[in-house]
Amino acid sequence: MSAVTPSQHQETEAMVAGEGLWVKARKRFLRHKLALLGLVILSAMVLLAVLAPVIERYSPIALDLGSMGQAPSGAHWLGTDTTGRDVWSRIVHAGQVSLSVGLVAVSISTLIGIVIGSIAGYAAGKVDMVLMRFTDMVMAFPSLVMIITIASVLGPSIYNTMLVIGILTWPGIARLVRGQFLSFREQQFVLAARSIGVSPFQIMFRHLFPNVVGTVTVAATFGMANAILQEASLSFLGLGVQAPTPSWGNMLQDAQSQTILEGMPWLWLAPGLMIALAVLSINFIGDGLRDALDPRSSL
């Protein structure tokens, strides 16, 4: 999708000589309007989540049976749920939960992906073959199906949700890193480093890894969008973040009955829109980062 972005067909703009890679990348990113929009929206959401304890107007957890199922009003901006909890307060707290689950999960998967991909790509040969066949096996399982299964083995909790999503979504990054490493490992800068006795770890970390930082950052950004969707799905099924802790996914789970769907749309519209908005902003940012850091890739 990157090719549509306004930036690409104006690539001719002269770059000042001697400009660093990161300066160029930042310029390209700042020209991507949708990415900037995404960044603004996401920052606002992060701010709401961080400030949740300050801006909450009621407790997100305590029941208030005197004000059950109220429509949005001045007192309850987004209405209340069937147990009288304020939806606005729950939404901002849920943001904290959903965003941090996404962030931690994607950090875990990126780390595993980098380690496995680097080893496979640097070692090549048999080690590579074994690691890649293992990656193929993990990829053979539909990820959400496996996430649901393992979450049910470990038992549902917020930490298990992070862990399960993290340990099942690394193959994409592993393959990416491995492919790049394989293409770089025979190049002269690596041979030079090896010939003067630089240790393999140093070569991987100091010489090869900086070449894939851009690609990995882009993949991790899209991975975070995906992790938020996976968390929402898992919590929606009741296997992720558990009540009373709110997450956008489990707020939707509470709203599945037809009476709520029909009679109290604010209960499911608000969390659903928050998920879509968060994921959309992150995807926009990812697209901008792709233009900025990885301009050669077409997809």
Added chain:
Amino acid sequence: MITYILRRLLVSIPILLGITVIVFFVASKMPGDAVLAMISTETPQAEDLIKLRRGQLGLDLPIYVQYFRWLGQLLQGNLGFSFQTGESVIDMLAARIPATIELMGTALLIAIVIGVAMGVVSALKQYSRIDYTFTFLGFAGISIPDFFLGMILVYLFAIEWHFFPTSGISTAGDAYSLSDNLRHLVLPAFALGLVRTATFMRYTRNSVLEVMNNDYVRTARAKGLNEWLVITRHILRNALIPVVTVIGLMLPVLFGGSVIIEMIFQWPGIGLMFIGAVTARDSPVIMGYVLFSAVIVQMSNLLTDIAYSFLDPRIRYD
């Protein structure tokens, strides 16, 4: 060509075996086992009974022996029996697969038709307003959770406007009729398919853009060929080949999505069965489903590769 297919088949054997090892390992970590499901701890001498039954079932053997016994059964088509009902897992799957194929197939068709059409238009009108609109819609598509889209569709088309039923595969109590079945199919299929159109759109757009700038397209135009023929015969024919691979990529995602969509719409397929089994901790059924979905995904990757090599003779495999 034949050697390529054969080699590809050979490579998938260790992967399939690996899949069975992973499935077995996860199953062995599942809380609850067949014996505890059959014998209540309230029974007098429960402990002795449990021990006896474990011995009979071979559950006291080392784990690798258990694995090979299980694998042997598997190769004879026995996936075990449900803890809840005692029904054979193979029969349970077989009874529900048609409903899932109906749902996933229709969703895939929706995603392909809409996605490819949007992708082609987007590419032909690159950088136009319509291109930007479609790209934006594509982003929105991959960002909306399918279950949320499902809820919106139910709210609008089933509750507000009564166009379609809210759930189920047919009206309870009525005799089966195709039109009734299709009316039930519309909402879940769109909820599952629409959010996946974006992927097809993106690949189609890129592929068409790549082909459009080829010399043979310029030649076709230069010799005065009608634009429609240039598009259909020269551009699309070549551009749509890579899109075939997207179908293979899409299948695992569809499996995950269908679990949730089948649950929301109470669509009686294998996804709904899987979620029921997860809630009841019925591990033979869970494992049967996981194994089945992984094998299907593996097979479809194989078929995609083979189909691709037929469709694009430029690719040489040796």
